[in-house]
Amino acid sequence: MPFLSVQPGASAPRGKRKLLAWLVFLSFFIGIAEIGEPLELGMRAAQFKIRAQAASGRIVAVGLDDRAFATLGSWPWKRDKVAQLTDDLMASGADRIFFTIPFPPLDQQGDRIFADTIAKYPGRVFLTAAMDYRTGETAGTPVFPAPIIARNAAIVSKMKWIEFWNGTATMPYGQNIAGRYYTSIWTEIAGVDTKSTDQFPVDYSYRQSSIPYHSVSEIMSARPGTVDLQGKSVIVGHNSNAFSNFEYILGQGRTADLFVTALGAETLRGGAPQSWGWMPAWCFALAIAAFCFLGRWTKLVGPVSAGALVVLFVAPIMLQNMGIFIDVAPAFVLAASIAITAAWQRYGARKQSLGAINPVSGLPTVNAILHRDELDPQILVAARISRFTEIVSTLPPEHERELLGQVVSRLSLGVGRLQLLHGDDGNFFWLMPGEQLAGAVDQFKALQLIFRNSIAVQDKSFTVDIAFGVDQEVDRPLSHRLASALAAAKAAADQGTCWKIHDPAANGAQQWALSLLGELDQAIDNGHLWVAYQPKMELASRRIIGAEALARWTHATRGPIGPDEFIQVAERHGRIEKLTAFVLNDAARVGAEAMRQDPDFCISVNISSALLASRNIIDMVRQALAANAFPAANLILEVTETAAMAEGRVAIALLEELRDMGVRLSIDDYGTGMSTLEYLRSIPATELKIDKQFSMALQSSAEDQAVVQSTIELAHALGMIVVAEGIETAETLYLLDQMGCEIGQGYHICRPTDWETILTMIPAPARIVANG
Known part of the structure; x- marks a missing residue:
């Protein structure tokens, strides 16, 4: 029986309808599940750049920035x-004045002075309320200003949901907090009278740079x-890297929350925008798909599908100018799939036929299977001839x-009329x-006996063996089953048996481990x-003075791998050296870039x-430093005290040699291992890192406070500076600063991010002195 009968490029109507159904389902699922949001965000960012416009100038941002803190003292300020x-x-x-910063009770006298000041301007000073969802999305805690301050001020909501890209695409008109409705701050600034909690899309075509801005120090x-x-209308809020209130604006980059608030108000000043969702654009793409797949005008498929893509990009720009926002990602996926299919039918099928016949044997090649991602109810047999190459x-x-x-003649005796x-x-x-x-099992055994007879070619004679593998997983595409059948044949040959059936359950975990290592x-x-x-x-100056390099793997199909x-x-299978060399070289490169802004910037x-x-570690460090012109004094190598002591005197000697090169050494995760004073004295470190489990418990555990305080004092006595990991709240940062901890890192300061963002967070020393 023939194995393939469909000519290259031919497409039956039933196949077209089936493909259309799959594309429609896929694009509809993308719309329902919102998994096309990254594509949507990218397209909308480009559209905002095209529509870029200046803000009205009626909304002014006043920032509590580094300049203000250098002039007027570090935050928090007394309320007077x-x-x-x-x-x-x-x-x-x-x-009117809108404060976006919280005002919890601080000191009674200062709170009273601030409250009396607000009373002098009735209805013109606005404070914000919110919900603290750190305990979970369904159980939040209302956060209001101190009662003595709130009684004289107007209260508005500043709540909005931060999305996965660390920004917000929509904002609510208002919010219910503790059973009461509060108008949102951007709604109040824009003067929109509503009691709705609906969301509106934010128009980020207004340039953040066009919003008038003054430092608090400039005002005072x-x-x-x-x-x-x-x-x-004046918005007062934090604008310093010392606070974690920075977000991303589509098409404009990272900025402080008060500018996002201003852009939300600018959006409403231009008229309340409407959101039509993704269905209108998807219905348009569905009509195009039906025309291309079910119509008879095959020559028009390419131009029509390409034109649909252009319309799906340009139409949202025109509608946004009218105050209408539509989502096009599902429609764009559908239209792009049509265009790709059209291109494949015109160019790809011709290429697919190339290499379909082996020129030596005259047999069809496995390309006939590799280019067909479809199911087949038959079992797949692989024959592996030993020593063939x-x-x-x-x-x-x-x-x-x-x-x-x-x-081929010998195989044909067992294959018969099959292809x-x-x-x-x-x-x-x-x-x-x-x-x-x-019945084929007997044929496998008979073929094995036949192949044990020598094959004579000219004046030479060769003895070969053959083994067979069988794949029965008919629920997988044929192109995926080739390797399974061949792996079973190889396993049969290795075990000295005639044939073997592929068993995916027996080696699934092993395959993933091998794949992980191989990739x-x-x-x-x-x-x-x-x-x-x-x-x-x-901590003392709230300046970013360094960064820790952390390896990350985003797998092409499995996503992020921990x-x-x-x-x-990597450690178990000898890949840790290559991995560390990669991280070291990237860290040295980024460190050299950072030193252009701050010569004292260090990379860990x-x-x-x-x-x-x-x-090898010595040579690795030297090569990374030399290749990137990065000084040894600006590199910090972190090692746990347990790991260092486990390797004995060899490790200590290597660490001492690294220190003599000028590299700084840090004792990482201090407190989690068998830490002793002898360990600390033996390791030639200049820095000690307190494990995050102690930092995160500072506010709730007096015992942990005592442990951290004594650790800091011990490190200082040994001539080391102290770094605290796991700083997740402003209160923890304040406590560590008061205890004498020099450096901190954690989610409150900033999550791990890309190196370009790090460079934007580095204040140049010369600029800080000038502003001070």
Whole structure:
């Protein structure tokens, strides 16, 4: 029976309808499940850039920034200073003032002064309320200003949902907090009168750079009348990297929350926008798909599908100018699929036919299967001839055809009328009905006996063996079953048996481990393995002075793979050296870039204990430093005290040599191992890192406070500086600063991010002095 009967490029109507149904279902699922949001965000960012426009100028941002803290002292300020700021803003002509910062109880006298100041401007000073969802999305805690302050102020909501890309695409008109409705701050600024909790899309075509901005220090140090805020709404909020209130604006990058608030208000000032969702654009794409797949105008499929893509990009821009926002990702996927299918039918099918016949044996090749991602109810048989490539390598090219002729003749005795396919390196395949497998076992044994007779080619004689593998997983595409059948044949040959059935359940976990190991080298080369950087802050000045390099793997099909998983595999199978060299080189490169802004900027890199058993680590560090012109004094290598001591004197000697090179050393995860004073004295470290489990418990555990305080004092006595991990709240940061901890890192400061973002967070020393 013939194996393939459909000519290249031919497409039956039923096949077209089936493909159309799958594409429609896929695009509809993308719309329902919202998994096309990354594509949507990318397209909308481009549309905003095309529509870029200036803000109205009626909304002014006043920032509590580094300049203000250098001039007026670090945050939090006493409330009498905030009261003075309120008076200064009103004296400059502000119509209304909106504070986005929280005002919990601080000191009674200062709170009373601020409350009395607000009372002087009834209905013109607005404070914000919100919900704290750190305990979970369904159980939040209302957060209001101190009662003595709130009684004289108008209260608005500042709540909005931050999405996975660390930004917000929509904002609510208002929010119910503790059983009461509060108008959102952007709604109040824009003067929209509503009691709705609906969301509206934010128009990020307004350039953030066009929003008038003043530092608080500029307001409070200016002579009356110097800053003109006449009749304008003023938003006061944090604008410093010392606070974690930064978000991303589509098409414009990272910015402080007060600018996002201003852009939400600018959106509503231009008229309440409407969101039509994704269905209108999807219905348009569905009509195009029906025309292309079910119509008779095949020559128009390419131009029509390409035109649909253009419309799906341009139409949203025109509608946004009318205050209408539509989502096009599902429609764009459907239209793009049509265009790709049209291109494939025109160009790809022709290419698919190339290589379909082996020129030596004259048999169809496995390309007939590889290009058909479809199911087949028959079982797949693989025949693997041992030493085939070795035999071919000893023959002149003109005699290879004779060898293959004899091999095919012998196989044909067992295959019969079934179509035999020619693979690579002496592998052959065929399909057969499942009910024939029992009888085929006798054929496998008979073929094995036949192949044990020598094959004579010219004056040479060769003895070969053959083994068979069977794949019965008919629920998988044929193209995926080739490797399974061949793996079963190889297993049969290795075990000395005639044939074997592929069993996926027996080696699933082993396959994943082997795949992970095999793909690790490729992941480094093709960019799937990358380095994230978590900023390190000097607690006293709130400056970003360094970063820790952290290896990350975004797998092409499995998504993000946890560092613990692939780092352990790398350590067990000898890949940790290559992985560490990759991280070191990237860290040195980024460090050299950062030093252009701050010559004292340091990069930290974790060192596995497996690297402390040989001198390769010394050469690795030297090469990374030299290749990137990065000074040794700006590199910090982090090693756990347990790992260092486990490798004995060899590790200590290597660490001492690294220190003599000028590299700084850090004792990582202090407190989680068998830490002793002898360990601390033996390791030539300049830095000690307190494990995050102690930092995160500071506010709730007096015992942990005592442990951390004593650890800091011990480190200082040994001449080391102290770094605290796991800082997740402002209160933890404040406590560590008071205890004398020099440096901190954690989610409150910044999550691990890309190196470009790190560079934007580095304040140049010269600029800080000038502003101070």
